[in-house]
Amino acid sequence: MEQTVKPTDGKLGILVPGMGAVATTFIAGVEAVKKGIAQPIGALTQMGNIRLGKRTENRYPMIKDFVPLAGLDEIVFGGWDVYSDNVYESALNAQVLERSQLAAIKSELEAIKPMEAVFDREYVKNLDGSNVKKRATKWELAEALMDDIRNFKEKNGCSRLVMVWCASTEKYIEQSEVHETIEAFEEGLRNNDPNIAPSMIYAYAAIKMGVPFANGAPNLTCDIPALIDFAKQNEVPIAGKDFKTGQTLMKTIVAPGLHARALGINGWFSSNILGNRDGLVLDDPDNFKTKEVSKLSVLEEILQPELNPELYGELYHKVRINYYPPHGDNKESWDNIDIFGWMGYKMQIKINFLCRDSILAAPIVLDLALFMDLAQRAGMSGIQEWLSFYFKSPQTAPGLKPEHDIFKQLIKLQNTLRHMMGEDLITHLGLDYYQDLVEAL
Numbered sequence: 001m002e003q004t005v006k007p008t009d010g011k012l013g014i015l016v017p018g019m020g021a022v023a024t025t026f027i028a029g030v031e032a033v034k035k036g037i038a039q040p041i042g043a044l045t046q047m048g049n050i051r052l053g054k055r056t057e058n059r060y061p062m063i064k065d066f067v068p069l070a071g072l073d074e075i076v077f078g079g080w081d082v083y084s085d086n087v088y089e090s091a092l093n094a095q096v097l098e099r100s101q102l103a104a105i106k107s108e109l110e111a112i113k114p115m116e117a118v119f120d121r122e123y124v125k126n127l128d129g130s131n132v133k134k135r136a137t138k139w140e141l142a143e144a145l146m147d148d149i150r151n152f153k154e155k156n157g158c159s160r161l162v163m164v165w166c167a168s169t170e171k172y173i174e175q176s177e178v179h180e181t182i183e184a185f186e187e188g189l190r191n192n193d194p195n196i197a198p199s200m201i202y203a204y205a206a207i208k209m210g211v212p213f214a215n216g217a218p219n220l221t222c223d224i225p226a227l228i229d230f231a232k233q234n235e236v237p238i239a240g241k242d243f244k245t246g247q248t249l250m251k252t253i254v255a256p257g258l259h260a261r262a263l264g265i266n267g268w269f270s271s272n273i274l275g276n277r278d279g280l281v282l283d284d285p286d287n288f289k290t291k292e293v294s295k296l297s298v299l300e301e302i303l304q305p306e307l308n309p310e311l312y313g314e315l316y317h318k319v320r321i322n323y324y325p326p327h328g329d330n331k332e333s334w335d336n337i338d339i340f341g342w343m344g345y346k347m348q349i350k351i352n353f354l355c356r357d358s359i360l361a362a363p364i365v366l367d368l369a370l371f372m373d374l375a376q377r378a379g380m381s382g383i384q385e386w387l388s389f390y391f392k393s394p395q396t397a398p399g400l401k402p403e404h405d406i407f408k409q410l411i412k413l414q415n416t417l418r419h420m421m422g423e424d425l426i427t428h429l430g431l432d433y434y435q436d437l438v439e440a441l
């Protein structure tokens with residue numbers, strides 16, 4: 001059944017808590033594309049096609065021509081950071097994009113200045129900026145964020161907003177009582193409960209203001225019952241966690257292939273060196289733990305060792321991240337994969353990925369922002385599992401195992417778009433192409 005998708009009327013404001021490497025690469029890229037000096041490579045919403053109907057129909061429209069998405073010219077950017085550098089200065093600091101390329105969009109980037117952040121050093125020890133809101137309670141901080149959101153919307157004449165968390169990874173915390181219901185959570189905001197992280201305050205403010213919220217870091221953030229229920233109540237889409245880039249992207253491409261051919265795996269050692277601010281934050285063991293949990297879950301879910309103990313029961317999976325300043329944002333990762341085949345004979349795969357983290361993350365931010373806005377206009381609220389494609393540790397309904405296989409994730413995403421637009425879902429069965437043959441037999 002076709003869902004009715006409201007049209008895009010007016011401007012879309014994309015709000016990003018955290019205006020560091022990922023956010024500035026994203027914003028600079030969109031501005032460069034608008035000027036016609038760059039291509040939005042890696043963004044499905046800009047460069048992807050979708051098949052409709054049977055293969056014989058030859059219908060492969062661009063996704064952006066198939067579903068009503070905000071155009072890049074209709075987007076305005078805003079955000080918060082603990083440092084007061086404008087987006088141009090922050091992009092220079094991040095050293096992802098060339099100075100010469102940034103020069104062409106300097107005035108657009110300089111005009112975007114971060115609002116004061118809601119920040120707590122308890123959650124990110126390795127940073128110490130001064131562009132930070134000071135209020136007596138977390139409740140007042142949430143109210144201050146809501147004022148920011150309201151003012152931004154009005155000043156920029158936006159009809160809709162979305163928020164994508166691009167700020168640092170917070171220290172590892174587990175779900176506790178204050179996260180269980182919205183009443184407990186609001187009480188916790190008033191009492192300054194230490195288990196309410198800054199990212200949760202942003203998520204709360206967004207949801208309360210009817211703004212879809214996606215979480216690009218592995219923090220718990222909106223993956224708690226209080227905020228999941230609150231999102232449903234307020235009819236707001238939410239999604240997370242942790243952008244799927246670099247090594248985990250590779251893992252969710254390679255592992256489903258090995259699994260598909262029933263090849264065994266008994267060891268997967270992943271190491272990374274990176275030297276950006278993200279690497280600095282992850283150098284703290286509490287913050288690394290959050291990332292580690294997110295990265296480790298992937299293989300288990302794809303390989304399902306409990307169903308295939310002979311092939312994956314002995315799997316030893318280790319992930320290391322090392323802070324190495326000379327590499328900057330150019331992360332280097334090594335994977336050593338010990339596999340075995342027919343009659344147990346051993347083989348090895350080595351992957352050495354010289355990637356650029358933020359170059360892989362930027363198109364994800366764009367796609368998420370546009371798809372979250374689409375979801376809201378399509379009347380979809382709560383957890384948007386169809387966007388798992390973009391996350392290392394996809395948020396799912398309680399009790400539901402996440403899907404990590406990137407190909408299954410893509411099928412889910414595309415079928416959701418078809419469903420929204422009243423097109424037939426594609427099962428890839430394909431027997432009907434051979435119907436004459438079957439009937440003749």
Ligand SMILES: NC(=O)c1ccc[n+]([C@@H]2O[C@H](COP(=O)([O-])OP(=O)(O)OC[C@H]3O[C@@H](n4cnc5c(N)ncnc54)[C@H](O)[C@@H]3O)[C@@H](O)[C@H]2O)c1
Binds near residue numbers: 094165
């Ligand atoms: N780059 C990738 O490929 C990738 C992949 C997955 C996840 N992530 C996550 O995305 C996030 C951003 O990565 P990055 O490389 O841009 O890091 P970064 O350190 O360059 O940028 C993060 C920014 O967030 C700011 N910040 C920290 N706490 C804040 C708060 N409470 N409010 C507002 N601003 C705050 C920091 O000052 C910093 O400028 C990290 O959490 C990272 O783990 C990145």
